[in-house]
Amino acid sequence: MNILKKMTALLMLALAILFFAPFMQTKAVASESSSSSSSVSSTTDSSLSDVKKKGTLVVGLSADYPPYEFTAKVNGETKYVGIDIEIARKFAKDLGVKLVIKNMDFDSLLVALETHKVDTVISAMNPTSERRKSVDFSNIYYTGGKYIVINKKDKAKYKNKDSFENKTIGAQTGSLEYNLVQKQMKGASVKGLAKLNNLIIALQSGKVAGVLMEEATAKAYVSNNSNLYAFNAKMNVDTNETGAAMAFSKGSTTLVNAANKTISKLKKENVINKKYVPNAAKYMKSTSKNNTMISYWTYFAKGLEYTLIITVISVFFGFLLGIILALMRISNAKILHTLAVMYIEFIRGTPLMVQVMFVYFGIGALIQSLPALAAGIIAVSLNSAAYVAEVIRSGIESIATGQTEAARSLGMNQKQTYRYVVIPQAIKNIWPALGNEFITLIKESSIVSVIGVGDLMYQTQLVQSATYKGVLPLFITMMIYFIVTFTLSKFLNYFEGKMKHEQ
Template sequence: MKIFKKILMLLAVLMMVVTPFAAITADTTSSSSSADTAKTTDDSLKKVKEKGTLVVGLSADYPPYEFTTKQDGKTEYVGIDIQIAKKFAKDLGVKLVIKNMNFDSLLVALETGKIDTIISAMNPTEERRKSVDFSNIYYSGGKYIVINKKDKSKYTSKESFKGQTVGAQNGTLEYNLIKQQFPGATVKGLAKLNNLIIALQSGKVSGVLMEEPTAKAYVQNNPNLYAFNSKVSVDVNETGAAMAFPKGATALTQAANKTIADIKKQDLLDKEYVPEAAKYMKQSSKHNTMASYWTYFAKGIEYTLIITVVSVLIGFVLGIILALMRLGHNKLLHGLAVAYIEFIRGTPLMVQVMFVYFGIGAVIQSLPALAAGIIAVSLNSGAYVAEVIRSGIESIAIGQTEAARSLGMSQKQTYQYVVIPQAIKNIWPALGNEFITLIKESSIVSVIGVGDLMYQTQLVQSATYKGVAPLAITMVIYFVLTFTLSKGLNYFEGKMKHE
């Protein structure tokens, strides 16, 4: 009977681990067949209308396509793509929902159902067409190189970058164009365009390749920059910006094409969308002092503290359970604890965050980014806390346990009143280090669009066209948070030593 129970427990655990992978595999294998039957079974448009929202994924660091501005103390998404998204949602009769994340995460979010479409100045390359469907082109522009103005005479063409490093956003057509058409140049890819501009100004890269409107936007708002036409050769079918949809979402793609046709018919891009984006960019350049964006940093601190506090509590409880499982005599529970701890400690936290959000999130569609971030950070913290607690328990002399048991205490009472209290005193500094590390590591959740401090910093960078100043403020904020926590932990450590 005991063996049967252990087998059932093992099967249950295996199902919990395998289910997300199975769901993703099923989704991948079914994509080819769904494409064949899209004409008869496609209900993409119907689903959007039934839920009443159009979830649009974008990377809001790409003016004038999409960027942020402050209106009445609130963060607003503005730009050409935002206007197109608003019109598309209005034409469908649904509410628009914006999901801001790294550009190189957008296709994953689309394929796992976290968003309905990508409207982020995405080029419809042949490689991308294998995974997603694209609408018609809604805006075309050339590829420009942004350089430091002082290097104006040094760099005059793409050939002049031989032996130099040229930057481009990860996952973009520009990244591949540098590798293919910049002879002797090395490509440097980063997730955010703001960080590439910082790299340019600090001499890490000699130039940054981007869309013409975006290049001109940065130059207009930064007198130390200069832009010129790269004259790269681009396939006419791959250039320009288009909306991206899940493979087989024919009905939704056709609806987007109707919206694009209406935009072109009314000439809304030249008459309204581009001028309005330029207006917001001018406003940002006039009111781009760091003090005016204090609400961004305040909101980031709030989310960072929420993630840290909740993750600390969950991670501590999970760590105790895992430590006791590993120290116990039950081979199955011991094996599970060891496997979990080694697996979590052997994989990067960023990968874990993205797997929880995009992997498990593919099964649980309603899983919010904040919840996914907290779950991932908590599970990661639990593995490290478990090892800290285990080392603390093992540091207690066996005689303490034997003495407690000889006095008639049960194993539970022995751990509760004798072992754990002494172990906590021994491991308090190590636990403190883990908690402090957690505050800093929580910044990783910004990759899935959680509005923590790092995420808000990136918004300030894109809104002010300044790269270093927001980072300097963020460093100070993180230092204040960790220093305050460190002092608090030291206070309680001193109290415990005197008890």
């Protein structure tokens, strides 16, 4: 009951913020403009003390970038490994706090940093001048060149960056490599994707001619896939922008200084090249030897568990809120009707992915303790409620007015009429449509993977990055979704048949 109460409260809060966020933002901007000079001068940086006070260092990264950060099975358990993981662990140890890792899409990392979902980003991020406008960076801790990965069969065809005229080059969305393709590979077009393993799939399927990435990462993919080949792209890059550095929220001077102390120690002792790089290579070799899909069944099982949890809870709250919205929309009260119409049209008119990210990064900025799983459930529930409301409304309006009049003539009040006459008949009429919504919800819940929720799609991406295989994990995931939705479809059809029989 406590969980249900908490989830209901969060749903109501999210609903309120969706309506009033624009007004809150306007007020905040006005307030900021009137007191910006005083706030800048009066506030002091407490980033380091805040981390030490809470006892955790929350690090954001995208664990699909070997040898910097990726996943491997260690003693039967899935663990994050790689150069950046070692640096993050060392940094947390120097601060005397516990390391907490948040894995999400690369292009969401800076958003997570700016909304204080993470304390720092350690994800082989290049400290470009554009990024420096929004966040602060530590000193560069590792430097590598830019390499282009191609299919080995095209080795004679592509020999330098000028060989790709009128071709498509892949690069990770939001990365320096993406901008380099646009600026320095004239005649070539760029295709951006959030995950490198998806870019490798695009390469092997002929969707792109090559993929531009960091030297160490390119060599990692090539060493684990005999069908790939990599060469130095010889890009013209600023040495101050090409290396990897830690990113921090703007003004986090004390935390940046602490990070620089850790980096200085690592560089002085050459730990990264002597220890971290060889360790990453060791994990990559052990992974490539045991990268059969059977050994990763726990990934898919865990992902399915999260997917079902999200779906079941979202169906419950989406159905409850959908009933309320449907009754509000058919209500004679003009205010209730207008609010319901506004909500339904707004939710149906915006993508679910945007809603998920807004709830997590937007509402999550006001509620710092809001977990990614809870944010995903709230967003999916709010989205489902809008569609369920329309289904229920159409079902209620499909009941002949004579049914209502007959119930009222028998002495039933409005509440009893709806409870015993209208709703039971409406449920029978809308059962197929509700069933379709529930089945759709199972598939659409995969979108929550963009904020780091460990659902089935998220786990699939981990398997792809760990095994260096792209298509097979997707095929397995597709079959799991099919089995679940087909089973649910048969289950719903059974009850639909019973309801028709009862008529």
